[in-house]
Amino acid sequence: MIEKRKMVKRKVRQRRVSSVDVAREAGVSQATVSRVFNQKKGTNVSEETVEKIMAAAKKINYRPSVIARSLQENTTNIIGIINRRFDSSFHMKSLDLFSRELQKQGYTTLLLNLPLDGSMDSTLYKALEYQVDGIILTSANLTSSLASECQNYDTPVVQFNRYSLYQEVDSVCLDNYRAGVDVGSYLVELNHKRIGYVSGVVGSSTSVDRKKGLEEGLGRAGLSLACEYVGGMTHQSGCRAADSFFGGVAKDSWPDAVFCITDDVAVGFIDQARSIYGVNIPEDVSVVGFDDAPIAKWPQYKLTTVSQPIETMVMEAIDILLDLIKYEKSGVTKKMIPGSLVPRSTVKDRN
Amino acid sequence: MIEKRKMVKRKVRQRRVSSVDVAREAGVSQATVSRVFNQKKGTNVSEETVEKIMAAAKKINYRPSVIARSLQENTTNIIGIINRRFDSSFHMKSLDLFSRELQKQGYTTLLLNLPLDGSMDSTLYKALEYQVDGIILTSANLTSSLASECQNYDTPVVQFNRYSLYQEVDSVCLDNYRAGVDVGSYLVELNHKRIGYVSGVVGSSTSVDRKKGLEEGLGRAGLSLACEYVGGMTHQSGCRAADSFFGGVAKDSWPDAVFCITDDVAVGFIDQARSIYGVNIPEDVSVVGFDDAPIAKWPQYKLTTVSQPIETMVMEAIDILLDLIKYEKSGVTKKMIPGSLVPRSTVKDRN
DNA sequence: CTGAAAGCGCTAACAA
């Protein structure tokens, strides 16, 4: 393989056909060609010349260079999306929506990955170097120094799925705390007494906020968390949680309700609980998930869960970002979107 | 909202700090600054000047413009990934791998969406206008006219997950036909007689090739397809397939094995078959899926399936693309990657 | 309505 490569000519990219070529072909000036390909307001070029130019362009296969235009205009029409990982249907769906909607609005998406370990500095600088017009930062918090760096470059950032801690950063995020409160109150209302929590990765603010909310909801009824398991966002992790709650535990020490960080986790929890420990859901234990992923609707689960209005969230984030791009900044927007509890069949009324 | 916007100043992007500014600050020429920020071979700049320049750069917060560099060098270090939709774990995972690996190799990913209906022309032109260095086209076939368009622009394309029909286009694709044959032979070997197929969307070559392979595998034993259901790639669609095969059908007309286009579909099929029609899997009916998605390993399914080596496929595609970018083209590479059958517990030996 | 010319920020050949 190496051998083959060595024998092969290195490639030299040839000059691309430019507006100058079109101008020559059409017998007009380059400026006029530029005018024609600039569909802005009041481009005053005669019908006749336009046609000549279009014909010439088609003939020699001309297509304007976005790069050169970007250099001139100091704007790229590219939005950088910085992502940590696609580890759930939530991330996948939101990325899909972002890129589709941005494309619809005339922007293109530059996809950048955060290293799984280590800091986000280099990734962010990369986006800045590419002179993206704006940045969507998913599931991560901008540090204040990085935030001011972005300000230096006049590049707006909107955090998505993470409430911004740093005062100046705009963000769109589900109100995880309130969702937690809602779940807690709901369970309390239905007379649950021993409530457990299965969280996601340590330190994820999403996870922490939901827990705090849940505790608040319980606290109002004088209850506190009965048990907790800290794992990941996978089915597997839900199984381990069930092991931890039921394995070698006397039945009267079981929780009577469990709130899981994700539908996937909830499903794993249910599967393991049912098949290994003979737990009846919801008769013995109620379960609540999060996301309202497709699997929550499957007939064997009919999972009670909290739905996130992903579309709304994405649209909000795009609106905010494009406003920041087009208009002078006037204040910070931190949008909290409420989730909504979707009652199905995995929670029992114990009254 | 509209009101608010009207009151707000339109934003004018200010000039960014450039190498000229650094040069002035450091008291050297702009070219020298450029040399310092060009970590190429033998940049002969004295230690002293380098330090002066770096200090100045840091002071005024300079960061080179990739755009200007791209214009000059006629190369952007951007790879365009053209995607139709993220509708399966396969697409999600491969996109994740692509962007991570490309980033590791010094490239950045421009994500472009194919319209769900309509042609891919405009999307492809968009990539060309951005002067991407190369294109990964996922789950779609390049037409020959578009292919030659790309050649005009000297922009290599590698098709991913679709065997290229047009002679000149490179591609990396699972050998779906062979996988179909393998599944067919396997089922025949285990003495199945009435074999059904649950396909994906109409016209998807992936789906068609697997079916043809399956038929070939059966044909060798003098068998042909007993029944078929054409749906989508979802759990839901698997349920409908079960309805179609078992609903109002006498037990002795049931298939004794079913090959599903996707693990998700297979799981839907199994769920519905078990819960609604009382079918025992695999005693009554064997089931084979595709992808070896995480759910295939769940204890309640232990799905026999075909695994796709996504990592290998992605790496191959990247290798081919980067070679095409760096070296003069010498022949077309159409890589067929074999899948591998993963026997678990949903197929019964009927000998 | 159209052309000439300057300049966006950078690289690279050529001189010094």
Add this chain to the structure above:
DNA sequence: TTGTTAGCGCTTTCAG
């Protein structure tokens, strides 16, 4: 080792 200069392909005054 460093500076001068000429572009890369485009947009945009400013004249005509």
